Amino acid sequence: MNDTTQAKRSDEPVWWALFSAGGVCFAVVVPGAILALALLPAFGGFSADNLSYPRISALLHDALWGLAGLAFIGSVICLPLFHAAHRIHHGLHDLKLGGGLLSKVLCYGSAAALSLLALYLIS
Amino acid sequence: MQQLQQDIIVVGGGGAGLRAAIAAADTNPGLQVALLSKVYPMRSHTVAAEGGAAAVTLEQDSLAGHFQDTVSGSDWLAEQDVVEYFVKHAYQELVQLERWGCPWSRKADGSIQVRRFGGMKTERTWFAADKTGFHILHTLFQTSLKDPTITRFDEYFVIDLLVVEQQIAGVLAIHFSTGELVQILGKAVILATGGAGRVFHYNTNGGIVTGDGMALAYRHGVALRDMEFVQYHPTGLPGSGILITEACRGEGGVLLNKDGYRYLQDYGLGPETPVGQPKNKYMELGPRDKLSQAFWQQQQRGLTADYHGHAVVYLDLRHLGKAHLANRLPFICELAKSYVNIDPATAPIPIRPAVHYTMGGILTDINCQTSIAGLFAVGECASVGLHGANRLGSNSLSELLVFGKVAGEQAAALALKTNTLPLSAVATQCTRQQTYISSLFADSCDDTVHAIRTELTLAMEQGCGIYRDNAGLQSCLSTLQALKIRYQQLKVTDNSKAYNSALLQHLELGFGLDVADTICRSALARTESRGAHQRLDEGMTQRNDSDFLKHSLAIRQPDGSAAISWQPVTITSLPPAERHYGSAERGSAGSGSTGSSV
Amino acid sequence: MSKTINIARYNPQTDSQPQLQAFQVDSDNSTSVLDALLQVQQQDPSLGFRWSCRMAICGSCGVMVNGIPKLGCKTFLRDYPDKLTVSALAHFNVEKDLIVDMQPFLTHLAAVKPYLINAEQSSQPHRQTPAQLAKYQQFANCINCGLCYSACPQFGLNPEFLGPAAITLAQRYNLDSRDAGKAARMPELNSKNGVWGCTFVGFCSEVCPKKVDPAAAVNQGKVASASDFIISMFKP
Amino acid sequence: MNIETPGGNKQEPGPYQPVMPRTWWLQHRYFRFYMLREATVLPLLFFIGCLLYGLYCLSLGETQWQHWLAFMAKPWVVLLNLLAFAASLFHAKTFFELFPRVMPLAPPGLMIAGQWLATLLVATGLTLLLGGWL
Numbered sequence A: 001m002n003d004t005t006q007a008k009r010s011d012e013p014v015w016w017a018l019f020s021a022g023g024v025c026f027a028v029v030v031p032g033a034i035l036a037l038a039l040l041p042a043f044g045g046f047s048a049d050n051l052s053y054p055r056i057s058a059l060l061h062d063a064l065w066g067l068a069g070l071a072f073i074g075s076v077i078c079l080p081l082f083h084a085a086h087r088i089h090h091g092l093h094d095l096k097l098g099g100g101l102l103s104k105v106l107c108y109g110s111a112a113a114l115s116l117l118a119l120y121l122i123s
Numbered sequence B: 001m002q003q004l005q006q007d008i009i010v011v012g013g014g015g016a017g018l019r020a021a022i023a024a025a026d027t028n029p030g031l032q033v034a035l036l037s038k039v040y041p042m043r044s045h046t047v048a049a050e051g052g053a054a055a056v057t058l059e060q061d062s063l064a065g066h067f068q069d070t071v072s073g074s075d076w077l078a079e080q081d082v083v084e085y086f087v088k089h090a091y092q093e094l095v096q097l098e099r100w101g102c103p104w105s106r107k108a109d110g111s112i113q114v115r116r117f118g119g120m121k122t123e124r125t126w127f128a129a130d131k132t133g134f135h136i137l138h139t140l141f142q143t144s145l146k147d148p149t150i151t152r153f154d155e156y157f158v159i160d161l162l163v164v165e166q167q168i169a170g171v172l173a174i175h176f177s178t179g180e181l182v183q184i185l186g187k188a189v190i191l192a193t194g195g196a197g198r199v200f201h202y203n204t205n206g207g208i209v210t211g212d213g214m215a216l217a218y219r220h221g222v223a224l225r226d227m228e229f230v231q232y233h234p235t236g237l238p239g240s241g242i243l244i245t246e247a248c249r250g251e252g253g254v255l256l257n258k259d260g261y262r263y264l265q266d267y268g269l270g271p272e273t274p275v276g277q278p279k280n281k282y283m284e285l286g287p288r289d290k291l292s293q294a295f296w297q298q299q300q301r302g303l304t305a306d307y308h309g310h311a312v313v314y315l316d317l318r319h320l321g322k323a324h325l326a327n328r329l330p331f332i333c334e335l336a337k338s339y340v341n342i343d344p345a346t347a348p349i350p351i352r353p354a355v356h357y358t359m360g361g362i363l364t365d366i367n368c369q370t371s372i373a374g375l376f377a378v379g380e381c382a383s384v385g386l387h388g389a390n391r392l393g394s395n396s397l398s399e400l401l402v403f404g405k406v407a408g409e410q411a412a413a414l415a416l417k418t419n420t421l422p423l424s425a426v427a428t429q430c431t432r433q434q435t436y437i438s439s440l441f442a443d444s445c446d447d448t449v450h451a452i453r454t455e456l457t458l459a460m461e462q463g464c465g466i467y468r469d470n471a472g473l474q475s476c477l478s479t480l481q482a483l484k485i486r487y488q489q490l491k492v493t494d495n496s497k498a499y500n501s502a503l504l505q506h507l508e509l510g511f512g513l514d515v516a517d518t519i520c521r522s523a524l525a526r527t528e529s530r531g532a533h534q535r536l537d538e539g540m541t542q543r544n545d546s547d548f549l550k551h552s553l554a555i556r557q558p559d560g561s562a563a564i565s566w567q568p569v570t571i572t573s574l575p576p577a578e579r580h581y582g583s584a585e586r587g588s589a590g591s592g593s594t595g596s597s598v
Numbered sequence C: 001m002s003k004t005i006n007i008a009r010y011n012p013q014t015d016s017q018p019q020l021q022a023f024q025v026d027s028d029n030s031t032s033v034l035d036a037l038l039q040v041q042q043q044d045p046s047l048g049f050r051w052s053c054r055m056a057i058c059g060s061c062g063v064m065v066n067g068i069p070k071l072g073c074k075t076f077l078r079d080y081p082d083k084l085t086v087s088a089l090a091h092f093n094v095e096k097d098l099i100v101d102m103q104p105f106l107t108h109l110a111a112v113k114p115y116l117i118n119a120e121q122s123s124q125p126h127r128q129t130p131a132q133l134a135k136y137q138q139f140a141n142c143i144n145c146g147l148c149y150s151a152c153p154q155f156g157l158n159p160e161f162l163g164p165a166a167i168t169l170a171q172r173y174n175l176d177s178r179d180a181g182k183a184a185r186m187p188e189l190n191s192k193n194g195v196w197g198c199t200f201v202g203f204c205s206e207v208c209p210k211k212v213d214p215a216a217a218v219n220q221g222k223v224a225s226a227s228d229f230i231i232s233m234f235k236p
Numbered sequence D: 001m002n003i004e005t006p007g008g009n010k011q012e013p014g015p016y017q018p019v020m021p022r023t024w025w026l027q028h029r030y031f032r033f034y035m036l037r038e039a040t041v042l043p044l045l046f047f048i049g050c051l052l053y054g055l056y057c058l059s060l061g062e063t064q065w066q067h068w069l070a071f072m073a074k075p076w077v078v079l080l081n082l083l084a085f086a087a088s089l090f091h092a093k094t095f096f097e098l099f100p101r102v103m104p105l106a107p108p109g110l111m112i113a114g115q116w117l118a119t120l121l122v123a124t125g126l127t128l129l130l131g132g133w134l
């Protein structure tokens, strides 16, 4: 049987690739990040010195010529944001609340905007 | 009434029907091929075949070997020219299926693997794990999707053939989903409706295997040949009849009676082969008729065990080990677990014989052509002459392919040079059927399809079972006659249109009663023992070539019953001899009588 | 032992939606839901359901048992000591009682070109090692029962979604060493109703009576579709 | 979930067309589990929000940074971050189990163990780094 109308290629691979990469970060990096940045400090696991302004700025900006900061932002903020955007977009569809173009633009748009913001903040 | 026009109409979406449809479409893409089936094609009972399909494959094997095994397996009632054609074309057909994607099991080097099968001298059975029929059917079904000229009519139930002066004009069918009658006209019709195992009580067949096509042709005067030969498979599950494939024995499974004794050695199949070293044609790898008969003998002697009220013996696979079972017989493990709650790696499976296959069927010539011009038959519903008195396991799947192709090509050739008959020619026949169907409905009825069907299947089991005698057959026949009268009074009380299964079951029962009648009368007429037909009466327990080296033909009489006549067997190169299995095979010449000593 | 079984009845001529009806059946340790339905049919011949092989291989007897898609012939009353409710497969149109319209399912199957595509002519079998066979063998075990469609909410939400079994079949051929038709199959898989309609709910694999793991097939299809996407960017 | 819909529509004789209610996912354990898995991104978003806020504070200078540290120590923030931590582990479990099915590269057990090892290494690394031991 010949195709008369060929199904249109979806742009989903782009979002899915970001989602998957974000999923890996969420699973591999984020637990450690939450632990080290939120929980251990809050429960007094670290001395105040270690979280001092100069030390953190230095870590973020200088370590590995700034690449460490970039990697950190990418793997704990940007990619997980796209991961979350993807799940929310599809979740809205599951709840019969959206899943169309609007929710797509809003979800991935916010993820992109917030990612840019994060990058701007460390630049 | 809806009318449709096609060139070729294939009735049946099993292996035979699909192969025929593909062959017809391939022959000439200008032909419109209709594929009708009362169930979606992939539900057809070919799906249940487990073991494999035979073709000469190995270096050391030969066409002559396959020919001899088939002819002697048939107890010399096979048409030898047909067998010759079959063994010659089987390999190519299995390769064709491979090229269509069938996932045949392989050897380490990537070549096709073959396994042992009962009654075959050497390994020549291709298999796809233990789901060979499933894979064959799905491969064919999926391949048929490629062909734009094949139009499927899924869930169309054929109730009559349209015949004008001994020429086929089409079929009349009920569209299950709407309940409407549909007239489909065509230049050639291929019946591929499968067997009739469901007229027996214990059987390995699916609920749809009700003999419809046989009855359809029979009612138009086509002879049903060799109907007395009904194969019991020695290893069905008690109760349900679900098949435990012969491949279990090919892999080395052994049969034990209640005392754990390998009883087959007592019935001409010995000497006992060591456990784990199966030997072709010995013991568990003897032919099905012999094995089923041995069960009966054991039962008579009180050596069978009891499983929830069913007499059983045991199939022991434990020595094969868990890994081998999972690799070679995964489906069997699944079935045993589900239906008798047994893990074959740790416990023997209770089994008993169950009706498996109808050797007989619609009489056709080697081209699958019946006595009605343009009407072809193929597969289990047909008797092209391959199986004679007893079919060898794994010959039938190959038959579907080899002769499915023949039927498709022949039908296509014929359709190209035939004109469609005018609608008017079949109008009265259609109206008559419509009136008949309408007359079947009533608000209430004391009798039920279920009641009649149960009595039918029990009567057949009693009278036409593994062993038969005159008294039993006569009493079966009179039961059948009484049931036929009851059937005429029977009404359908569900008058809904869409998916009226009550109506379909009613019609299936009618087909089954006709087929049962031909089985019983053919069995009565054959006063000898041959292959799957074993008589206990005085003087009939031996094969009698001087009187019965011939086919029975059941032809319908005006009163609805079958008259039996006879047709000679075509013998080309292998003159009749004794059938020998076990050690008797060697020194066969005059030695004796394994065939009938049991 | 007598047992109550509730069946969702629907007659297209008279009903506006399915209604539960209770029946009594005899049951022992080996009674399947299919056996029970057959018993009910003796009491009421108008009950509609599909079945054939009664050995879990033909794929016709799918129904919802207590809300979960099951093969009637492979589900046993012994496993439902409490209540037992049987209804038509979810997400399909109900034609009558337990009979649903399977046409969408078949259309989706056919859409993925589920046959070997290979122009090479030969009268000899291909070579295919057991390892090559193992790559797709599991996916070739699908009996087209449709249970996975009833399990998949994405199919329920979007009937255009090709669905688990069809995509599995496409993967089965794409992974077959003898096949050269992947390029022809990818467009359907690449679309939003192809592999991208799936959110890896995974229930399809949970209910599959043949352990085909359609969820794995669909999601492997995503990887294939994503690489196809990248390749297409470098093609003119 | 026996009869699928409350809201099927049907005017004339013909098949019954079920419609999925919005609450479909409440009707079965498995679907609730799925929704929970999808919902793990909500606490994740909270944590990301915290981080963005932190970066913002960092860009403003030392005082704001101290402010952020104080914010992060508030009980409700800690609580939500605890939730985010649990969510990330739950997500990791589901994600790691799915991965070998999507890319069957090695025996599933091995792949799952490997991924957990990676998570553990990252967590240790980050802890050592921020704790000043590295």
Ligand SMILES: Cc1cc2nc3c(=O)[nH]c(=O)nc-3n(C[C@H](O)[C@H](O)[C@H](O)COP(=O)(O)OP(=O)(O)OC[C@H]3O[C@@H](n4cnc5c(N)ncnc54)[C@H](O)[C@@H]3O)c2cc1C
Residues within 6 Å of the ligand: B011, B012, B013, B014, B015, B016, B017, B036, B037, B038, B039, B040, B041, B044, B045, B046, B047, B048, B049, B050, B051, B052, B053, B054, B132, B133, B156, B157, B158, B159, B192, B193, B194, B195, B204, B205, B206, B208, B209, B212, B213, B243, B356, B357, B378, B379, B380, B381, B393, B394, B395, B396, B397, B398, B400
């Ligand atoms: C459990 C089991 C295991 C087996 N294992 C093996 C094996 O290992 N090797 C081997 O060689 N053989 C085996 N056999 C035998 C072999 O499988 C069958 O003989 C063969 O599959 C029959 O195929 P068929 O195409 O003739 O009919 P089927 O596959 O039975 O198909 C019949 C078709 O006809 C249609 N039909 C019937 N009546 C009507 C009607 N009135 N209107 C419309 N359509 C109708 C049905 O819908 C169906 O599509 C086995 C048989 C069984 C039962």
Ligand code: SF4
Residues within 6 Å of the ligand: C141, C142, C143, C144, C145, C146, C147, C148, C149, C164, C165, C168, C204, C207, C208, C209, C210, C211, C212, C213, C214
């Ligand atoms: S994948 Fe499994 S559940 Fe789905 S149709 Fe195939 S066998 Fe049935």
Ligand code: F3S
Residues within 6 Å of the ligand: C151, C152, C153, C154, C155, C163, C164, C197, C198, C199, C200, C201, C202, C203, C204, C205, C214, C215, C218
């Ligand atoms: S349930 Fe549906 S969403 Fe995907 S994993 Fe299975 S197809």
Ligand code: FES
Residues within 6 Å of the ligand: C051, C052, C053, C054, C055, C056, C057, C058, C059, C060, C061, C062, C071, C072, C073, C074
């Ligand atoms: S009846 Fe065939 S799968 Fe259940």
